[in-house]
Amino acid sequence: MGDAPHTDIVRGRLNGSGPVAVIDIGSNSIRLVVYERHARTPTVLFNEKVLAGLGRGVGATGRLADKSVDMAVRALARFRKLCDQIGVIDVFIMATAATRDAENGAAFIETVERICRTHVRLLSGRDEARLAALGIVSGMWRPDGIVGDLGGGSLELVELNNEEIGRGQTLPLGGIRLQEEADGKTAKAQKIAEQALEGVDWLPIGAGKPFYAVGGTWRSLARLHLFQNGYPLHVMHDYTIPAEEAIEFCQLVARRDPESLSMIDVVSRARRQLLPFGAVVMERVLRRSKAESVVMSALGLREGLLYDLLPEEVKHQDPLIEAARELSTLRARSPAYSEELVAWTDKVFPAVGIDETEYERRLRAAGCLLSDIGWRAHPDYRGEQSLNIISNAGFVGIDHAGRAYLALSAFYRHQGLVEDALGPRIRELAHTRLKDRARILGGALRLASVVSASVAGILPRVDVTVVDGEMVVALPADYEALDGERLRKRATQFARLLGLKARVQVNGAA
16 A cells, blocks of 8 residues: 555545644644644644653753654654645644754754755744734634733733734743743742743733633643533633632642642643643733633634635634534535525514624524534434534634533524423523523524425525514415424414514415
């Protein structure tokens, strides 16, 4: 057998400008991520990292250690081979603080370029800050605050207001570097971090706003917090911790031996020794910025790089809607019907008196696109399967309350509008208004399904209005045969959620 990539048609993937790969040569880890295609919401096809520790000793010796370089080179040779096997179209490689600061960094890059057969982009501190900010832009809805990207060698801080990137600064506070400079003592690390952050005079602009945290050590820290608190959803992206709580948690982690911490097994052994130093930096940043909360991001430099390369019109797409549309294309029985649901509920919701914020409207649109992705499951389990898929999907541009809304609306669509069958955990993430809106959308989706059989072409001709306190479902004359007990029952259920009575009308007749 040769090494040529497989060329068979893959029904479960989307075709297009891909696969594409990004190799991130950091101060602690070297990671390969292969994405299905270059799109507004790139889906991970393959992901692997090696903790080579290139940044270890650079502060003291000024050089990348031979052992770390050997490990990195072996990993990169494997990564290049994997890219060839997968059939990757474009490979983008970037190197950060350790390679940038080491006197033998240029020689290392030459070796990497020879092995990987492509150019290596050596990022400056400004580059790192900008791409980290773009990673947040690509994965958060209208971000406004400060972005912090903690690597092994450096910390990048940058101001962000929606898509506008403001001031930025690079500090030598990466986990490995701080651990070495502090001689492994967190008390000394606190003084080093405090002194370095004093030079960032613009940090107080983050007061009352989110602090967006990027980087493996900080994600491990948040993962530990998530499991210790029994949080019902194990999705790290957009996991949010109030700043005061995060500060207390960081203080706890900083003063304890990592191995003595509750639930420490959820953090890889290779990450544990850096946790106290990541906690020190986060605590100091939160105190100086007076941020309102910490918002974790699963996206960073790699996604920021890919976002930066997108055409402008693609950058302006809503990442949540595009991700929902992709899943509908792959799994719905009629993606065109899913699109019709969006347009239909655009008319129905205001007609029946449902007011929505912009945030809620985009959630409803995504809910329509995702409403039928579980149709291949056994009817008794479609609701539960849809809920689980949506709750844990790799969506971006959505907070955890929004995930709960989407999961609940799909559950209600298939399982019915009863509450008893639904476990309480996912409901904990959504506030009362969102839970109510999820049931209303579920009711609308159930009504639409019996009118249309969940296929395209019928729904655009079905009107829903409110006349004298009654919700009227109006069918055109050539759809008269669709009227019946089942349709009237679904209409009554939907109207009851709105405090209305219901009737079905065919061509003006009751």
